[in-house]
Amino acid sequence: MNPLNRLRETWRPDQVFDIVQPAPTFDKSLDTKHGPILYVEDISVSFDGFKALNNLNLYIDDGELRCIIGPNGAGKTTMMDVITGKTKPDSGSVYFGQRINLLKLSEHEIARGGIGRKFQKPTIFEALPVFENLELATASNKRVWYTLNHHLSGEQRDRIDEVLTQIGLTAHFNQEAGALSHGQKQWLEIGMLLVQNPRVLLVDEPVAGMTGEEVEHTAELLISLKGRHSVIVVEHDMAFVRSIANKVTVLHQGSVLAEGSMDQVQSDPRVVEVYLGE
């Protein structure tokens, strides 16, 4: 954006200055009265001329479980990067509730505000025991001076125990996280999101590399989260997506190709074309 445009943008007559507006505060009363909790509108991102996202529009309702599928390079991970503040888009807007503009916040602010993210490859703190992994992730004051002197409250401890049960790792709470099996690591990472009490969970390929039984357990876990949290799952495994989703969004070349129930989507000729080729 050149300086002249920036000036015009700043002095737009239909807006007040940012400094006059009240600072966005994350609290329990996130404004979702119109339904969606996350508004992703007209987002475009390009890397060296390659359009990773192209006018992407996506609305996620409060408490829904949404699956996002699409071939490689469709922009699924980039979309998550934009929502969590890792990548700043070239244009478009992302709102959390109706008032909080996520594009103005940094990664840790977004995370503290209630959007949790699970990475494709399980990333946990391998050197620490399972319990301490959850302890570090627990929602609390995360400033330097605070963490230097404070310990868990009883309430937070209860929440950690609850999540341990939910992810089925109660028996392993004292074990070094690096020694867990692949599936258990994935659940631990989901648990680390849960103790942050997020409103929205972004889950990238949760069942990659899991055994059949583990996949089943993960499906149950994600379904149980529906309602309390909004969950966005990006996954390649079609059988898994079918087992958990009632609404599926198909991304292709950086924008939404189709949206609807699994059956609707699978019978859409455009989707078939993208997946199978002509």
Place this chain on the structure above:
Amino acid sequence: MLTQRLLLSDRGGMLVLGLVVLMAIIVPICNLALPSSSPFYISNFTVGLLGKFLCFALLALSVDLIWGYAGILSLGHGAFFTLGGYGMGMYLMRQIGDRGVYGHPELMDFMVVLNWEELPWYWQGFDMFWFAMLMVLLVPGLLALAFGWLAFRSRVTGVYFAIITQALTYALMLAFFRNEMGFGGNNGLNDFKEILGFDLAEKATRAGLFVASAISLVLGYLACRYIVTSRAGRVIVSIRDAESRTRFCGYQVESYKLWLFVFSAMLAAVAGALYVPQVGIINPGEFAPLNSIEMVVWVATGGRGTLFGAIVGAFSVNYAKTFFTTYSPETWLFILGGLFVLVTLLLPNGIVGLFDRFRRKGDK
């Protein structure tokens, strides 16, 4: 509960700290109370040498805190150490008064040589001990704050960070070599007379400095231990192991790195301030990039990521250095280089790691 957390849960640390305390008691007694004919007499030279090692151990602790725990390799800690040393040196210079070679009541000898009329503004206040000590902490602390803020905010990490810290200390060295800077140019500051009214040539003063260094090392160790055993310490280790995960857990990674870096710089500065009165000189050569690299070798040799390992490393490498530079000076650099290669290849956890391995084998 605090003693449990800081000491009892850390057997190696207790052992090393115990040895330091023992040394702080025995060395001055053997030096001051025994006649020089006694077989247990410890010479002034040895007291000075061990005192130097204690300062180096504190310095190694500061490097280990930032490198071993946060995974930030700083190759510029010599800069903070030397700045702390200059702060103390400036105080000691002001204590000389009119006893300099030129007998000027206020100006240092090198200022008289440069035909300066009055004391530069940044030398004001250094005649007061408390002010000088405040500056010893503040100047390196602020430098680390500004430098770290710029580097961490731009997410400069790994080898790039190491290189710019080298550049920092090199730039400071070139600046301090200039006479116009007003820090004595390449001669630096020397010919000190007394500290807090005590004659620096006196045996008892030197023993006092030795004890002060030992106390600082113990306090510095406990402070570092407090940090690494707190929740903040676990966040720091998490940043080292999985930075993006920590960020997405809602921690502001940059501010953790920044405060740890500032604390570590101040610790290094304290070590420098204790070092200068014991060796009697500070000059820009201390800023040399090689010195900063040596500190990393101490930590790597002793055992990175365990605080007491840093102390063990500082003592053993410096003892070896003294030994080899006395008996065959030209081989020392080869030995240092060889040591670094050896430790990197064979002893990733240093000397401490070696003991751990033996103990674990013993347990089986």
